[in-house]
Amino acid sequence: MGYPRKEDITQACVKEQALAIYDLTIRGAGIFGLSIAWIAVQRGAKVQLIDPFGPAAGSSGGVVGALAPHAPEHWNPKKAFQLDSLLMAKGFWADVEAASGASSGYARNGRIQPIADDHALILARKRAQTAQELWQDHALWEVIPATGxxxxxxxxxxFVIRDTLSALVHPRQACQALVAALVAHGVTVKAQGDDAGKVLWATGVAGLEALNTGRSRPMGNGVKGQAALLAYDARGLPQLYADSIHVIPHNDGTVAIGSTxxxxxxxxxxxxxxxxxxxxxxxxALPVLEDAPVLERWAGVRPRARSRAPMLGAWPDRPGHFIANGGFKIGFGMAPKIAHVMADLLxxxxxxxxxxxxxxDQSF
Ligand SMILES: Cc1cc2nc3c(=O)[nH]c(=O)nc-3n(C[C@H](O)[C@H](O)[C@H](O)COP(=O)(O)OP(=O)(O)OC[C@H]3O[C@@H](n4cnc5c(N)ncnc54)[C@H](O)[C@@H]3O)c2cc1C
Incomplete structure (x- = not known):
């Protein structure tokens, strides 16, 4: 066995030096990986972001983007966390837009929901009271006459329910804005790279599948969703939620409809x-959309943890490795606060x- 060649040593040193400069390696450039990278970079961390398929290649590359609250009742830590995150969203996206010069599509225009019958009307009015207690003066939930x-x-x-907490982003544009904001701070999404520093796996459904390997009880699974983008200019109007369908008026003259x-x-x-x-x-539900042309049909697979809640924390049997997954149906709504708590941890x-x-560790 001979000595290593001089150029191999130089190459190794260069690589080692490069690796030594990272505090954090994030694998996965969906909304979770991008948001956590963004907050970590803002806190001064040196971050590398790796995704072999490119940014927003998974479920974050879609079109819907409702940032909508759960019903204001049966309060629990998940709903409280979500409320914080929805309230943080305005500042979060404003910072991203300022750094990137690109629009995330964020707007807080509220939401309208039809009411099916008298029973639902009583429930909606009860929720108006609980919303006052739980949301306090952050936002309104009220029952108002349907105007037609x-x-x-x-x-x-x-009557309809109107809330002023619901907001929206354009998922694809929001991810592009995050990518541009990170580039402005010297971080690009790389296709490959070695681990350096702490390693965060924000790899969506692929990450859940990898965690399932060798386990009798799965940690999570993928739930497919299909959505469409229509050409209809309703910018500035509230989003609608009727019969489990979201209708989201983006600020670029399109309306997203989802999802299965x-x-x-x-x-x-x-x-x-x-x-x-x-x-x-x-x-x-909304006859004005009758003739609106369909611009795009899109499908993606949401990462759903067994608990249905996000899955955040250290990887129990893999020191130095961490997980942020399980965004399921509200990954964009949860991202601002998840980015902060994961940056605290990492x-x-x-x-x-x-x-x-x-x-x-609860799920392991
Ligand atoms: C139709 C539909 C509608 C939705 N509507 C809404 C909504 O209205 N509001 C809302 O808040 N949420 C919504 N969601 C959910 C939201 O999109 C997800 O919760 C969110 O995208 C999850 O983000 P993520 O970063 O965890 O995963 P992903 O976006 O799937 O990102 C995972 C990334 O990991 C990468 N990757 C995979 N393997 C590796 C590896 N080995 N190394 C490195 N990288 C890897 C992938 O390429 C991908 O880019 C919707 C989802 C769908 C499908």
């Missing part, structure tokens, strides 16, 4: 007749911001 205006969905009870929820599927990226049904339902070894129900 173009943008009000048909509401059998004659499929546990059994063969292709995670193909759309089919189920999406036609969703579009038809949205058009029935950079300062503090985990008190992570609710017990979100902890990885």
């Amino acid at each position: 205006e173009d943008w009000h969905p048909h509401s059998p009870a004659g 929820s499929e546990r059994d599927f063969t292709s995670g990226t193909q759309t089919d007749a189920m999406l036609d049904d969703v579009i038809a339902q949205a058009r029935a 950079l300062e070894d503090r985990d008190e911001g992570i609710p017990d129900g979100f902890r990885v």
